[in-house]
Amino acid sequence: MGFLRFVGFSVVRAWQGFWRNAMMSLAATATVILMLVLLASLLIVIAGLNSGLEFIESKVAITAQLVDDLPADDRRALTEEVEALPGVASVEYVSPSAAMDRLRESYREVGRELDLGDPDSNITLFASLEISLTDPNASGDVGSVLSEHDDVERVLTKQAQYDTLLGVINVIRTVGIIGVGLVGLTVLFMIINTIRIAVYSRANEIEIMRLVGASDSFIRWPFILEGILCGLVGAVITIALVAAVWDPIQPAMVRIFQMPTAVSGRFLTTISIVLFAVGLGVGAVGSWISVRSYLTAAR
């Protein structure tokens, strides 16, 4: 019963304090929303880019264009040799005519027709081996073995594309984390100041509480809950905003970043939990610091 009375007392006083100090509380809540919107945007962009990266990772394959007129026996020997390399999942032979068919198909997919000029022209594509990997990190080793092979004309990999995207993600991640960190610090100071103003405006009340024998918990927790309330309201509003824009964002995540539909379905829940935890955390830490420094000084 005593604990319930304490909780009831703290919650009621926090609620009263939030509205008594309404302008500052709402300003602090607005900065929490700003921070959480930035955080949500960063999480969405990074999740999208990570999905894209995973997609490319899953597609990382090596194409070895073969020298012209390579005998079938040599091709089979090369195929077996490549299949035996570590990190190789499978090896598929693509003949020049099959390569041409693929090229034509890729043109048709974008609504165009492949025009090679003279229909009787003798243009052919390279025969090739398409090697899929079990481990994207094996790309370098397999590629170097192939490029040194006499039967291989040229080796094509998606490693450069992968490395570029990884670089972009790392830059965005670093800049985003620094940005969210700076806004987070601003929010923390805002909450510290909001609660400090609340504490100073109730200095007489706190002094009376101390004199009549209120414990530190009774003095401290209403203010901490008031800070948590700022974070909570900010988190709930941000989650509502993200949920409202999620419907148009979700198909884009699937289409642009190749994010699997199942992952994108769970993503809103995940991001809501993160926003909720960060909102509460910032509110609690800010108000804790503020009240702690005041009570320590007042002892």
Place this chain on the structure above:
Amino acid sequence: MTSLLRRRARTENADAPVISMVDVGMTYPNGKVALADVNVEIGRGDFVFLVGPSGAGKSTFIRLLIREQLPTTGQVQVAGRDLLHMRHGQVPGLRRRIGIVFQDFRLLPNKTVWENVAFALDVTGTAGTTTRQRVPQLLNLVGLHEHAHHLPTQLSGGEQQRTAIARALVHDPAILIADEPTGNLDPVTSWEIIQLLIQINELGTTVLMATHNQEIVNAMRRRVLALEGGHLVRDESAAAYEREY
């Protein structure tokens, strides 16, 4: 009403002094000596005046008793508790054994008389049923039951001080410390407050009253502790405000 103030938990030794200071000294970091070599014992149920000019050390004396400050030397015991060796978490318990009222009343202006008194119970986790019993009893004791729903701004100075006294008594303290309780009041109202303090004292509560009011001290003829320059220069029973010999 008598039972209200007599049913306090008797955890302390009944014969032991309720306040004890031994060789107490208090020097502030700037070197100012606020108290030096103070030795005092105040028994349970005493009524004691603490007098002295401004800067004599009265406020420091009171701050040490409620453990707002710790002495730089000596020992202080209040209501059976050693204040020097008390953990921080035990201080609220000590302060519930001490009621304190001030010259400026220190009421919360946005709360009614009832709420001001109940506040002291709410912030110490007292059950609502206890609060609903205790507050009217205390308001009857101080004669404010008809003003229970008035705000402090709607009360006279004397009524505000009565409210502060009711609030100081909510935890049924062993000691009531009154720091210049009549300083802001006219002579008639001052006497009414003194009569109330006497009544509370007669119900068993030790009263320590810091004052500059010579008329009251001379008329009451109670024990007087006089401080000057941080030294206890006089400790006399049935005494006047100033030395008479």
